[in-house]
Amino acid sequence: MSLVFNQHKKSNQTMDFIKILGYNIRYIKFDRPESKKTIVLLHGLGASAERWSELWPLLTKYNVVIPDLIGFGYSEKPLIEYTVEFFIRSLEEFFKEMQIHKPIIIGSSFGGQLALEYSLTHKDFFEKIILVSPAGTLEKPTYVLSQYIFSGLYPTTENVHRAFEMMANNKEYVVDLATVKDYVNRMRLPNAKYSLISTLLAMRKDQSLRKRLAEIDIPTLVIWGRNDTTIPVENIEYFKQMPNGKTLIMEECGHTPYVEKPFEFYEIIEKFIDS
Incomplete structure (x- = not known):
């Protein structure tokens, strides 16, 4: 049963599965009948739809869909091999079932990598792409990324x-303590650690993305935090x-500028989306 409540008179927020x-995927959706544009937000490794909670109140001009990627958040976490191809197939089916066409995709970290991979196999599907410190270019994990993975294994x-x-x-x-507690609770769910490690192995196997970026001809905006030590800003090159x-580089931000400076982040993406 879906949970629906009004954000304002022309918008409904839905959380449903x-x-x-064959697996249960959770999503949050904001319907705005007057809008012709749909934004899909893809979270990063180990995260959930709530990672976007600082940004979504600002996206009042658009329809917004935010899934928990399969294996993460409160979506089902099957004991299977998590490959990039598997994530792409799950997104393909998700877009089909949700009747999403020509969305603007915003992907953070691993979500950004998936947006790129999806675009390479579905070349005209997205209207525009916005990437926030996207994964897929690191040769080996940084110290901070390793600490984040450690926190997932020992939450x-x-x-x-x-x-x-x-x-x-x-x-x-x-750091919001509610966010910390939610992460701890999610990483203690059955198979959560397994899906984290399996996805990490898939990311390490996929080393061809850097060579294929020139194939993506869709209007794309890449945003990085100047102080990002998880995936260093040098990767923007x-x-x-x-x-x-x-x-574009956002000053005084780390790996998630949409959390640290949501208003500034929104102004940047709104200009790009509406241009």
């Missing part, structure tokens, strides 16, 4: 809080080969 490839409040602080890399940023791409 849908069967995708105590202390470990998770420390990892989130390091990922923000901004002394003025205060790889994305300058995209023929229809723009790059």
Whole structure:
């Protein structure tokens, strides 16, 4: 049964589950009948739809769909091999079942990598692409990324809080304790650690993305936090080969600028979306 409540008189927020490839996938959806544009938000490794909770109140001009990727959040976590191809098939089925056509995709970290991979196999599906510190170009994990993975395998409040602080890399940023508790609870769900490790192995196997970025001709905006130590800002250079791409660095931000500076982030993406 879906949970629906009004955000304002012209918008409904829905949280529900849908069967995708035989598995239960959770999603959050904002319907705005007056809007002709749909935004899909893809979270990063180990995260959930709630990672976008600082941003979604600002997206009042658009229809918004935010899935928990299969294996993460509160979606089902089957004991299977998690491959990039499997994630692509699950997204393909999700878009089909949700009747999503020509969306604007915003992908953070691993979600950004999936947006790119999907675009390579479905070349005209997205209207525009927005990437936030996308994964797929690192040759080996950074120290901060390793600490984040450690916090997923050993999800105590202390470990998770420390990892989130390091990922923000901004002394003025205060980690939300509710976010920490939610992460701890999710990583203690059955098969959560398995899906994390299996996905990490899939990401390590997939080393061809850097060479294929030039094939993506869809209007793309790549945003990076200047102080990102999870996937360092130097990786933005790889994305300058995209023929229809723009790059932008947000100052005083770590790995998730849409969490640390949501209003500034929204102003940037709104200009790109509406241009």
